[in-house]
Amino acid sequence: MDPFQNMINWRQNMDRFFGEDFWGEFEGILKPTIPQINMYKSDNELLLLVNVPGLENLDDLDIFVDYSILEIKGLISLQTSQKQCIQEEILQGTFERKVELPYPVRGDRMQATYRNGIVVIQLHRMIQEEGKRNKIKIKSLDEK
Structure with a gap:
């Protein structure tokens, strides 16, 4: 079984439950x-x-x-110079x-x-x- 298909199915179920705009509301918070x-x-x-x-x-x-x-x-x-970002x-x-x-x-x-x-x-x-x-x-x- 394709693991990505499971992710797609999971997201579609979440969209049906919470509404299609559910993920868009998190975009500004996450990024x-x-x-x-x-x-x-x-x-x-x-x-x-x-x-x-x-x-x-x-x-x-x-x-x-x-x-x-x-x-x-x-x-x-x-x-910046070649320094590690902390x-x-x-x-x-x-x-x-x-x-x-x-x-x-x-x-x-x-x-x-x-x-x-x-x-x-x-x-x-x-x-x-x-x-x-x-x-x-x-x-x-x-x-x-």
């Missing part, structure tokens, strides 16, 4: 997400503080915004994180700066013109 992000908003502006320690080359960090999704990709690498609390490694923003943002008003291990991202709310109505022309499908 904290990196990078850590603080997000602040006003009526028309978002300010995000992203913790990326040890970033020496800004080209190693990519930030993308698509409508109301922020995506951050990069590498946290803390260089305790490690600062998470390292490659990361990719997507964050849903509270509202859509403008593509022409984005700014990011890096200082002292913190990336500061400023985004501006996409405001659509109020009262602008677009008329839709109706085409007849009846043949004449």
Whole structure:
């Protein structure tokens, strides 16, 4: 008998008993997400503080915004000499994180700066013109 099949069966039984989202709730406890992000908003502006320690080359960090999704990709690498690690609390490694923003943002008003291990991202709310109505022309499908 395949031991991995037993694990799959066990997990499926746990999913049925506790619900499918049961394991997802433990993910942040077992493996904290990196990078850590603080997000602040006003009526028309978002300010995000992203913790990326040890970033020496800004080209190693990519930030993308698509409508109301922020995506951050990069590498946290803390260089140390050839010493044995005794305790490690600062998470390292490659990361990719997507964050849903509270509202859509403008593509022409984005700014990011890096200082002292913190990336500061400023985004501006996409405001659509109020009262602008677009008329839709109706085409007849009846043949004449």
